Amino acid sequence: MFKKGILAALILISAAGASAQRRQVMLDKVVAVVGGSSILYSEVDEYARQLVEQRRQEGYTSDRDPMNEALEGLMTQKLLYNQAQIDSVEIDQGGILTSVENQVQQMVDLEGSISKLEAKHHMPIFTLREILRQRYEEQAYASRMQEEVINKVSVIPGEVERFYKSIPKDSLPLIADQYVYAQITKFPKSMKEAKQRTRERLLDMRERVITGKARFESLARMYSQDGTAIRGGEMDPTPLSGLDEAFGRALEGLKPGQISEVVESQFGFHIIQLLDKRGQLYHFRHILLHPVFTSDELSETLTQLDSIADLIHKDSITFEKAALLYSDDASSKMNGGLVSNHEVLERYMPDAKMTVTKFLKEDFGHFNRLPDYNALIQLEPGEVSGAFLTEDMLSNQMGKIVKLVEVIPAHTASLNEDYLRLEEMALHDKQERAFREWLSKKIDGMYVYIDPEFRDGEFENKHWVK
Missing domain, CATH: 3.10.50.40 (Chitinase A; domain 3)
Structure with missing residues (x-):
């Protein structure tokens, strides 16, 4: 038992070492192109390692080569990203910037300082931020494009019943x-007193900004209870129709640079600073506080x-x-x-x-x-x-x-007792089938190149190899 364990460990270490050496040699080798997006060997290798670790943590094994599985996953993401550009799909850029800043901060905390993080990755932090931004942006476009496809799918009661009857009795899901x-x-x-205290805190912040004693974005980072705090309270340009009614009215009355009085919305209390207005889009910062x-x-x-x-x-x-x-x-x-x-x-x-x-x-x-x-x-x-x-x-x-x-x-699912759960499962099944069909058609209509080293690999969607 002990010898077998040591042998397995040595094989794992040797494979990791060989893989690391190979990554250094093949770092910039393009192994696939989908539309206008290329995929590097190093990206496939990195994703494959994540898949292996995920399998280990979740306690399951797979006969499929993780490199091929990783490549197909990345090609699917690239196709979705390219199709999103063609279809002019919109995403939340503000959410991407927040995600990037959160990850950078986690990485800095892990390494101990910005300089140590830069030394580890052999690049300045602004370059690392840009790489992460591009990754998050591509993932966001891909996810949004997939949502565009599957959100068009719906099921009717007859389909739910047929889905339920198609499941073998010994395979029906267990409802916890x-x-x-x-x-x-x-x-x-x-509550009245707490709201007044909150208003007074925001009025004090407003006064500090107006008198030059503090910067709006600095106060937002320190005190705002909104997810935009990490970006100094800044929101992407947004139409008034996408905002709380009271918040929108206050914003509409501002000129660039002005700071609103305290505004109560359904989310809490705010002060707002208008940065710019372009057409119907308002670019602004805000600080959100809840009554305490x-x-x-x-x-x-x-x-x-x-x-x-x-x-x-x-x-x-x-x-x-x-x-x-x-x-x-x-x-x-x-x-x-x-x-x-x-x-x-x-x-x-x-x-x-x-x-x-x-x-x-x-x-x-x-x-x-x-x-x-x-x-x-x-x-x-x-x-x-x-x-x-x-x-x-x-x-x-x-x-x-x-x-x-x-x-x-806990019980085995039944159509009468668990209709909504079964409806959700039937919808998910239909969405998966619809997405696979959509993907096959898009693969056929988009430029795809796969390096000969990977062309003979196992692909779930056979349309990839043309």
Whole structure:
């Protein structure tokens, strides 16, 4: 056993060493071209190593050569990128810059300093940033192009039923435990005071910028609670129609260089600086703050919720009636506090078809609901939790109590009980088939060159080798 382990390790080390030497020799060798984009041997090698590591971490093996799998994946990305350019697909450039800055900062933190990072990669940091920007941009265009293709696909009930019946009974998916629950939420009574404190903080920042004591972008980096903080609060040029109504009205009234008064939007409180306006596009910076409460204010809220829970435990009031009378959550209080994905759909997925009230464990990882799960797993059906602190979808602090209504045990999927889950699976299956068909047609119509060294490799899509 020990000899076998050592031998395997030696083979691995030798292969890594040979691969490293080969990469040095073949660093700039082009092994494939798709449209106007070339693929280097070093890119394929790097991606193949990532695939091998991914397989190891996920505990599965594959008979497929990782180099060929990596090459096909990169060729697919290049084709999507080129087609996105042809179709004039738009992407969020601001999100790309944020991702680049986040990764650069992680790399700097890992190495200990910018100079050490530059020494390791043998290039100045601005060159590294540009390489990362190009990678993220290409990936963003490719992802957006793929979305353009698959988002046109839909399924009807008959297709869902046929998909379900096509699955062998012993291969039907297992649906994990699902939770049905209700909630009562309370924001601190001092919300008015907290909002005023937030306004005063922003007014102070505004004054510091106007008087030249601070730079807007520096304050944004230090204090803004928006994802744009890392870029000094700067947003890509955006039409007013893509902004919160109150935010847009304030922005529309500014001249370049001007800073707005404090604006309250659905996301919190802002000050905005207009940088430039070109046609209907507004280029601006902003600082976002959420109301923050003192520990005493939060404790008072929890005490109030615990009092409500105590009344429910004593049968002085039902949970449903308490939700109607006391809950601050408008989307659930009229339905006995029953939690659904209604608010998520309304805000982020307006075209979604149906509201669900059954949540898998992984569903709680979205939109600040993990504290709900941690409370629910301590309960039996019908029990009510103690009060706990959490945040709403917009990261505003609040208190909450929850009632576990039902736990639907893990079971084999059935058409009647799990239609929405099966609909999602049927849609995914149809989207995959539609994308493969689209990809084959685009490969046939686009210039593709593959180095002879790789032409005899295994490709899932046989259209690559012409």
